[in-house]
Amino acid sequence: MAVAGAGAVLALVLTVLAAPPPAHAAGGGRCAGESFSANRAYAACSDLPRLGASVHWTYDRASGDLSVAFVVAPAAPGGWVAWALNPSGDGMPGAQALVAGPFPDDGGGAASAWSVRTYNVSGYALGDPGPIAFPASDLAAELGADGRARVYGRLRLGPYGAGVLNQVWQVGAAVTGGAPAPHAMGADNLAAKAKLDLLRSTTAAAGADSATQKRNIHGALNAVSWGVLLPTGAIFARYLKTFKSADPAWFYLHVTCQLIGYGVGVSGWATGINLGKESKGVTYTDHRNIGIAVFALGTLQVLALFLRPKKEHKYRAYWNMYHHSVGYTVIVLGVVNIFKGMGILGVEQRWRTAYIAAVCVLAVAAAALEAVTWGVVVRRRKAEGKTFGGAPANGHLPH
Numbered sequence: 001m002a003v004a005g006a007g008a009v010l011a012l013v014l015t016v017l018a019a020p021p022p023a024h025a026a027g028g029g030r031c032a033g034e035s036f037s038a039n040r041a042y043a044a045c046s047d048l049p050r051l052g053a054s055v056h057w058t059y060d061r062a063s064g065d066l067s068v069a070f071v072v073a074p075a076a077p078g079g080w081v082a083w084a085l086n087p088s089g090d091g092m093p094g095a096q097a098l099v100a101g102p103f104p105d106d107g108g109g110a111a112s113a114w115s116v117r118t119y120n121v122s123g124y125a126l127g128d129p130g131p132i133a134f135p136a137s138d139l140a141a142e143l144g145a146d147g148r149a150r151v152y153g154r155l156r157l158g159p160y161g162a163g164v165l166n167q168v169w170q171v172g173a174a175v176t177g178g179a180p181a182p183h184a185m186g187a188d189n190l191a192a193k194a195k196l197d198l199l200r201s202t203t204a205a206a207g208a209d210s211a212t213q214k215r216n217i218h219g220a221l222n223a224v225s226w227g228v229l230l231p232t233g234a235i236f237a238r239y240l241k242t243f244k245s246a247d248p249a250w251f252y253l254h255v256t257c258q259l260i261g262y263g264v265g266v267s268g269w270a271t272g273i274n275l276g277k278e279s280k281g282v283t284y285t286d287h288r289n290i291g292i293a294v295f296a297l298g299t300l301q302v303l304a305l306f307l308r309p310k311k312e313h314k315y316r317a318y319w320n321m322y323h324h325s326v327g328y329t330v331i332v333l334g335v336v337n338i339f340k341g342m343g344i345l346g347v348e349q350r351w352r353t354a355y356i357a358a359v360c361v362l363a364v365a366a367a368a369l370e371a372v373t374w375g376v377v378v379r380r381r382k383a384e385g386k387t388f389g390g391a392p393a394n395g396h397l398p399h
């Protein structure tokens with residue numbers, strides 16, 4: 001019954017998650033009212049979390065070109081602004097940056113008009129301007145009457161366009177000797193980084209929706225299987241076992257729950273490996289490694305079902321210890337990875353809350369059953385003590 005219930009929940013969650021997201025998932029905020037010179041317009045925009053910046057973009061899936069506009073006020077009049085994609089990390093080292101400011105022109109003339117330079121940043125210093133990993137064209141910048149700078153460009157992303165990219169941005173207070181002077185080290189300066197999700201809001205809406213759908217299905221399959229079914233199956237095994245009337249029903253419930261959970265989990269895992277292959281720009285190393293470990297240990301658990309010694313066998317106690325410790329490890333790692341995954345996808349708070357609620361229900365159920373079963377065992381031991389004068393108790397708690 002519980003298994004059928006979980007199946008129904010899975011079906012429901014999949015239906016809801018697979019529904020296409022609103023066309024402008026990232027475009028609802030302040031940034032949507034922005035206007036640009038020369039009739040420039042962008043399909044999507046997002047308000048960046050620090051320094052009052054926003055980024056606007058159109059991503060052409062066919063050509064792999066990203067047209068981008070970055071808007072932010074420099075730290076002081078005469079200062080500079082920068083926006084970058086970082087294919088190799090989430091901070092400054094590795095950033096492929098567009099830096100704009102009142103740079104002197106090549107003739108060494110007085111600085112007044114804004115221009116854009118590209119920097120391949122290799123460490124925590126900006127270095128010299130030069131080519132970047134994403135061939136850049138149509139570079140332009142202007143300082144608006146409102147004191148905010150607008151930086152425009154077109155980047156050829158190539159294979160990096162298929163996924164979520166890291167972006168970093170920055171503002172500085174001065175241009176000295178023709179180069180951007182170091183920026184301040186305030187909390188906002190250091191935290192000015194975010195994901196740029198090209199798939200969530202692109203011009204080619206059909207492709208974008210299918211990518212979002214794939215990720216949501218990946219999340220739902222794994223949350224329901226590793227995150228709910230397997231812990232539920234473990235609860236069946238640990239607590240129903242105590243009740244003699246539930247023997248061997250607990251075993252079949254446990255095995256059914258775990259086999260369904262494992263089956264769903266493997267398909268969720270496979271979707272994850274596939275997403276990893278498609279996301280050329282960013283690899284979520286921890287999430288990926290934990291996922292692989294959980295899958296491997298889960299597979300061992302299923303094999304253990306077929307390789308277990310008979311109940312009376314002298315090695316059965318060791319097998320039990322092994323089976324239980326691997327099982328609890330799978331559950332803990334699975335739940336941790338689900339939270340990591342929700343962080344990566346930036347899932348809406350209501351899904352996070354729903355999953356936290358599910359984990360709490362399981363934890364409370366386990367705690368209550370722990371108390372009840374201990375009560376049963378203690379009472380049984382007392383009764384047996386009276387009847388048989390201390391004969392070994394056969395009402396046991398599994399370890």
Ligand SMILES: *[C@@H]1O[C@H](CO)[C@@H](O)[C@H](O)[C@H]1NC(C)=O
Binds near residue numbers: 133
């Ligand atoms: C950027 O710098 C890194 C390290 O210094 C180098 O390996 C890479 O080839 C450079 N990229 C470009 C496009 O010049």
